[in-house]
Amino acid sequence: MESTIMKKERKGLVLFSEYKRGEGIRKALEVGRENILFELKSSKLKGRGGAGFPTATKWMLTAAAISEEKFLVCNADEGEPGTFKDRVLLMEYPELVFDGMVIGGYTIGAKEGIVYLRGEYEYMLKSLEDYLEQMRKDNLLGNKILGKKDFNFDIKIRLGAGAYVCGEETALIESLEGCRGESRNRPPYPVNTGYNNRPTSVNNVETLASVPHIVLKGGDWYMKVGTDKSSGSKLFSVSGDCNKPGVYEMPWGTSIRELLKVVEAENTKAVQVGGASGICIPESQFDRKLGYEDAATGGSIMIFNKNRDMLHILKNFMEFFVEESCGQCTPCRIGNVKLLEGVEMMEKGEFTFDYIEKLKDLGSTMQVASKCGLGQSSPNSFITILDNFKDEILNKRGNGAA
Amino acid sequence: MKKDKTSRTPVSQQPFEVEKPTDTNTIGGTVSIEINGEKMHVPLGTTILEACKEKKVHIPTLCHHEDLCVAGVCRVCVVEVEGFKTLQAACAFPITSPIKIKTSTPLVRKARRYVIDLLLSEHYGECYSCIRNQNCELQDLAHEYGVDGYTFGHVSKPTYEKDTSSYSVIRDMSKCILCKRCVRTCIDLQEVGVLEAIDRGDKTHISTFMEKPLADVICINCGQCINRCPTAALHANDPSDEIWEAIDNPKKHVVIQTAPSPRAAIGECFGLEAGHSMTMELNTALKRIGFDGVFDTNFTADLTIFEEGTELIIRLKKALVDKDASVKLPQFTSCSPGWVKYIEHFYPEYLDNLSTAKSPQQMFGAIFKTFYAQQKGIDPKDIVSVAVMPCSAKKFECNRPEMNSSGYKDVDYGLTTRELAKMIKEAGIFLPEMPKSHFDSPFGDASGAGLIFGATGGVMEAALRSVIEFVTGNKTEDIFANANILPLRGFEGVKYVELPIANVGPVPEILKHLVPSWDFLKGATLKVAVAHGTANAKKIMEDIKAGGKFSECHFIEFMACPGGCIGGGGQPIPTTPEIRKKRAEAIYGEDSSLEMRKSHENPHVIKIYEDFFKEGPCGHLSHKLLHTHYTKRGKFIA
């Protein structure tokens, strides 16, 4: 198989800025744990997997947990519809991701790193393995990395089995342990009780890829980009109705309107920020800014132009959740079915406004009562699409039906 | 969190082990919390549910069960915890820091109501035609939350085909609410692992390996899953219609035997607190229903002690005197059909250790269709024999093809405690009001030794009461006050007792032809063990495999169900450690109130050896009628 790791000439502010393999690790081993954590903390780096938990805190908690064995897991499940930025990082910038893992392993005191790779990315496996082998040869993995005594760390890659929920960190751990992909109860949290009951830090590919830059160039450098609450840059996977779909690095705080311009989208009716589990933003709100404090996203941006049927889009999302719920808890397993049924009723024009309101209320209950992030976020699109496109969906079809 | 190496329970379903306190507010291992504004201190790691229970704040639950590890999946127990954006499952939240909990806010009530509404929307069935009507946790919840309509619709057709393949357990997945109690029961409590959630999303359902019928997989029929199912999705295979038909048929002579555990528990089906034995009231009720003979399974429990005890003595003599290396020790008890099927599947290489003695139920069945038929002058084909058992596996056992050595099926129907209670109600009888009456002759009342078979350790205690007296010639009371062998009692998973035999007495008449003298036992130490629940049985079996201390035992009692038969899969629902304890107390209480408390003192048993099994225990006829053989099943599923 021909190598899938390729160097595209991407240029960017932060992630896509200059980096030479191993430099971050070297610096990290030089300055030591405390300084790494200090820089991370001052960078205000937050998790890029969606939840936005401060990475420094997660690593501090894992580092502080007392255990002979700890694990660092790289979450490369990338299952959110419309996201493909982790794939780009792994294929084009493996040095960032893997150096980030080594630094993470060193910081939290893990000897083993595990990449949980989305099943559909199996084609990358060989090149990634080759890449790791080269790192071993160059003493960037294995025993006494770069001569540092007492620092042994290696990385293995495990393939996922193709369930969306397995991107959720505790379901991912269950899956790694050979169980059904179902999320766990929290507390306890993975930082205490993770893989094999050991303290485990699960980090998104992009989060890890940011770390070598921060260690090398400092937290302040990182903070210069983005907003106060959302520091640094973000990779956006842009798809849908635009001329230039693809992966873009942009500072946090970029407005949707700005982004649409860059990707050359015209005649846009709505932008789905954050994938199927994200929120749907209508034209009137295009000045909203991408960032944890406003329109948060793990990276997925889907653009819909004025020819699109919003109800149809919503139906696709709901069908996705009905299938992808792990089926464990009641609100998500059955709730999503009810929301989908509601969409079907609206399609046929056979509904009452009261019932649709009831379903929205059910959705907001699912957001707080579901066991994991999947069921907590699956009603987002239902609620925002119905709120923002009420005229199109309800009034048009509802005529006479109510 | 603990993860037992042998357990296959997913970590998410195992109980929490709480981290050491790191917070200064958690001094002395307790945390101060607030529930609905009221302050209290709880030990670190207490769940919100437990804390609320202590404060008498009722939190509804469905997937939670005292016997099982936490799941946190039904979401009906959600509460508000200050500082959390989402609601938290009270059953799954171990308290490790000072928190403020609110249990009845509008948001909480709405969430619970929606969860119930959602469950009902997919739940096929109408309560009035349901086996769990009036004893169903889903129904209770709907009632508690004032459900008066189907907010999100209601399925009008069954969603799954019923699985009626098993003699013991019927699966009606259209009534399943996916609480996974059965999964946790089977894999965690019993460590059998028949059931698991299959598929995901809206297709999620509980099923078996490759979705095979239950009869074709490694189910041991213990019915523990039934006892913990909150709805009617799992229930026993009920033969009461056939039994009514037999009773109503004047040509049929219908006899019934009752085991001790149903008698200690059936009162619960009539609203009594657990722990009231209803033996004599039940006798009257059964006669009024129309059974032609009402007998005590303890009679054949006493007989079992003779047969199984003799078998043990023969094995010991062969091993110790004849130095016969082919003899298998320890001898395992064989009266729990769930255990028998478990060992057939999981440890088929140890089947030779299993006593060949049939269970008391089956022995009685064989006697009804032979000795009893002769005595009464009835054609055995006209006898219908029914056994009231605490057990669902007994239904499978009586249908084993080998259980017809008389030429007729030993036992025609195995009836559970729950099913019998239903029949009694149907006959218009309120059991607690029945006058007392005795068992019918010719078998009469049995010993207390047979009675305690119902609780874990009871078979071993019954056996030792006789073995001690047979071998040493002394009274059991000389060693154990009131002949209560306390080290064998209680609910510890595995019990182990050593009994040194300092001196031996004369060999009793009934055994003389088998062993001329006890000298070979002089100075020996008898080692016995007891396990209840197949998870505990597995511990012993693995130890034996590894050549550990249990491989040195002489005799081991195994019961498939937690607590022994009193916790059987046919017993009244619900079951909890507390309820099982009370049932056991009822049994031990009844035993100590009896005059005759040792199997070998039962005059009816001695008489049947004189009149019928003339060659004595383990003789030819008893081998034909009272002993059986087993099947190496293995774990391979065709």
Ligand SMILES: Cc1cc2nc3c(=O)[nH]c(=O)nc-3n(C[C@H](O)[C@H](O)[C@H](O)COP(=O)(O)O)c2cc1C
């Ligand atoms: C249903 C669901 C799917 C998820 N899928 C992913 C995923 O594919 N990749 C990912 O990095 N995080 C995913 N997450 C978030 C993870 O649970 C977790 O928060 C993240 O991996 C932590 O890494 P971070 O702190 O670097 O963001 C998912 C969460 C949920 C609830």
Ligand code: SF4
């Ligand atoms: S919210 Fe959905 S995915 Fe998460 S545990 Fe519940 S059923 Fe599973």
Ligand code: SF4
């Ligand atoms: S299982 Fe419970 S709720 Fe369902 S029909 Fe039966 S009694 Fe009613």
Ligand code: SF4
């Ligand atoms: S009867 Fe016992 S073995 Fe069979 S499924 Fe139920 S719990 Fe498992």
Ligand code: SF4
């Ligand atoms: S069969 Fe019963 S115990 Fe098992 S998941 Fe369904 S409702 Fe729960």
